[in-house]
Amino acid sequence: xxxxxxxxxxxxxxxxxxxxxxxxxxxxxxxxxxxxxxxxxxxxxxxxxxxxxxxxxxxxxxxxxxxxxxxxxxxxxxxxxxxxxxxxxxxxxxxxxxxxxxxxxxxxxxxxxxxxxxxxxxxxxxxxxxxxxxxxxxxxxxxxxxxxxxxxxxxxxxxxxxxxxxxxxxxxxxxxxxxxxxxxxxxxxxxxxxxxxxxxxxxxxxxxxxxxxxxxxxxxxxxxxxxxxxxxxxxxxxxxxxxxxxxxxxxxxxxxxxxxxxxxxxxxxxxxxxxxxxxxxxxxxxxxxxxxxxxxxxxxxxxxxxxxxxxxxxxxxxxxxxxxxxxxxxxxxxxxxxxxxxxxxxxxxxxxxxxxxxxxxxxxxxxxxxxxxxxxxxxx
Numbered sequence: 001x002x003x004x005x006x007x008x009x010x011x012x013x014x015x016x017x018x019x020x021x022x023x024x025x026x027x028x029x030x031x032x033x034x035x036x037x038x039x040x041x042x043x044x045x046x047x048x049x050x051x052x053x054x055x056x057x058x059x060x061x062x063x064x065x066x067x068x069x070x071x072x073x074x075x076x077x078x079x080x081x082x083x084x085x086x087x088x089x090x091x092x093x094x095x096x097x098x099x100x101x102x103x104x105x106x107x108x109x110x111x112x113x114x115x116x117x118x119x120x121x122x123x124x125x126x127x128x129x130x131x132x133x134x135x136x137x138x139x140x141x142x143x144x145x146x147x148x149x150x151x152x153x154x155x156x157x158x159x160x161x162x163x164x165x166x167x168x169x170x171x172x173x174x175x176x177x178x179x180x181x182x183x184x185x186x187x188x189x190x191x192x193x194x195x196x197x198x199x200x201x202x203x204x205x206x207x208x209x210x211x212x213x214x215x216x217x218x219x220x221x222x223x224x225x226x227x228x229x230x231x232x233x234x235x236x237x238x239x240x241x242x243x244x245x246x247x248x249x250x251x252x253x254x255x256x257x258x259x260x261x262x263x264x265x266x267x268x269x270x271x272x273x274x275x276x277x278x279x280x281x282x283x284x285x286x287x288x289x290x291x292x293x294x295x296x297x298x299x300x301x302x303x304x305x306x307x308x309x310x311x312x313x314x315x316x317x318x319x320x321x322x323x324x325x326x327x328x329x330x331x332x333x334x335x336x337x338x339x340x341x342x343x344x345x346x347x348x349x350x351x352x353x354x355x356x357x358x359x360x361x362x363x364x365x366x367x368x369x370x371x372x373x374x375x376x377x378x379x380x
Contacts, residue, residue, distance in 0.1 A: 018069045028065070039068050049073075112136050116144065128155035158223070172213045180206045215337040218275050219324075222341050227272040227348040232265040232375045235273065239298050242277040246285075253285060257297035264302050266372040268349045276345045277304075279338040280368055284308035288366065302372040309365045313357035321355060339368075346370055 017034035021027050021043050027036060038053050043066030048055045053070045060067070116133040123131070130148040183206060187199035236258055243256045268276075284294040288308025295307040313321070320326045322343040325336040339355075346353040351372045359365035 015075045016069055016071050018067055021066050021068070023064055023066070034070075038070050043068055109137075113140060116140070120147065123151065128152075128158070163220075168216070173210070176206060176210045176213060180210065212337075215341065218279070218341050219337060219344065222272070222275065222344040222348060227269050227345055228267050229269045232267055233270055233273070235264045235266055235268075235298060235302065235304075235372070236262075238270055238273050239277065239296070239304070242274055243281070243296055246278075246281050253293050254281065255293045255295050257295070259298050259300045261300050264298060264300065265375040266302050266349075266351075267375060268345075268351075268372060272345050272349065276342050276370070279342045280304075280306045280370075283338045283342075283368075284366070302374040304370040304372065305367060307359045307365060307367045312364050313355075313366055318355055318357055322353070342368070342370075349373070 014031055014033040017031045017038075019027055019031075019034055019036060019039055020029040023043075025042050030036070038050065039055065040048065040057075043057055043059075045057050045059055045066075048057075052073055054073060054076060055068060055070050057066060057068045059065065112133055112135045116131065116136060119131045119133060123129075128151045130151060131144065133144070136144055180203065183199055183203045187196055187203060190196040190199055240256065240258065243254050247254050281294060281296065284306050285308070287310065288294060289310040292309030295305070297305045297307075299305070322339045324340045326340075343353055349372070351370055354369045354371075356367040356369065357365065359367035
């Protein structure tokens, strides 16, 4: 008997071809594009693989009829690739979108944490107020409370230290002045000889102690806040007045250079500016060359420069001059607090101070540059 062929609806290439055979292997029916040579000689059940085809066999009617199906391996690989691409292409487009969504979600969720970090970074000796940031994550709230508690304890400790320094210095002024007056009277009344010399040494020591007391009061004021003025201040008249006072008492050793414009405004408090200028000029007069003037200038961009002559300061010493009780290599008397007070005031008003030695444009000398925050215009 001849094998039956299944009629096709239209001419096309078959990827799955099949044979229906009996138990002896005779073909009973086959697909129109089937090639009997690619199938096993005897029908069998299950999967098998040849060089180019994947075969599957199944039986029916108590193993009297068998159907074998063949699929080219190339077609299987192509179908696998198409299925893989069909899955991967949406994933490739979805992964960047998912990453962007996760990044945005985390960014928005951590916005309050970032604001809290910036608030912590902005805190310093001049601002130890509690940090208040809304909607912090529940895990961060205990840490924020602990930080605020620590800031409060630190603020109280610093306030106690400043109060002790200021009160001690203030209480010492009256007895020091009285003792100094008595020593001066004793020196004048004492006869020439060792007693007068000893009284002169005691007088010098008391003067140094009085200057140290004044420096401690200035340091307490610099660290205690109140360095910014409610209204912008014109630095030109403040500088001119301060230099004029020093020239009257110091022998006209200060050369002043004012800016070309009429006004230079900044937010520093006048008293704080006076303390800053006094310490910078005193430092320049004390440690600078006695036969050279001290140059004080103010630029149009609120840059204050104080320059003195003398030997250059070594770099290791220069880096430490703004520390408390640190002095340069000089025989001049001093407390080592002048530049430390100046640095504290500069930091408190948001300005910057730079030390240079040799001075700019020179092969020796010492220069202090203070760059204030310039307020461009002031409306009357």
